[in-house]
Amino acid sequence: MAATVDLDGAEDAARTLVATAFPDPGPVPVAVSARFASEVGAENGSQLSVTVGITPVPVVVTEVVPTVPSAPGAVAVLADLDTLSRARAVTGDLTFPVDAWWVGHPAGPGAAERATALHLGTVATREAETARLTGGPLRAGLPAALRLIVPAAALLLLAGVVLHVTCDLQVRAVEVARLRGLGMSRRGIRAVLLGQHAGVLLPLLAAGAVVGALATRVVAPLLVRSDTGAAPVPATQPHWPWPAEAALLAVLLAGCMLAVAVVVTVQVRRADAAHLRVSP
Structure with a gap:
């Protein structure tokens, strides 16, 4: 390569000559996050100057995206690495602009340990972040509470069913005694009472499942927030x-019917002729 360079200015001024095998790329096309565009008032076609390290780089906004994947919810700019490196190289800045890497689908579970052994710096993995977010002292209470909700709800359901059936059969003891006096067998009475309570419990359990599904779809996403209090990225x-x-639901219904069967059996056995002398 041969070239003639005309250096103007003071003779004692410091000069840096940069020769590249590619032309000046001009303003670097970038995509910016919606938060970045909102704070600086940028839109498609806006030309800005962004400092990368200590080098000002001219950029042009080609697209405004809701968020940059590597910086969810933050003020961020997304640019092509090769174009950005060339824009810095023509100004004399030959340092590599990358200070971190995102690796998708690492080979094997020991990828983080191997990266640490190669002295690549701090290594963060999804598994480690998941364990930190779910097992930390500030966040462990929510998963623990969610695990206790189902057993607690099941116990409350069974207790409520037992109390309701017991109270109902005590009130209807005279009715059961009259049915016995009319010749209806205890087995028949138990079958009628079990069918009656099953007809009440089944719609209630189905309605609870539908309400739970609707609440999960409508309310649960509103309760999940990021560390900054904003909506999480990606969305819940x-x-x-x-x-x-x-x-x-089948297990709960079976447990409820078993509890009802026990209460009905006990109450039907207690219904005897003495109840016929009780005023209705």
């Missing part, structure tokens, strides 16, 4: 596994 995806919920 509600999950309501109907097969598992149907199995849980």
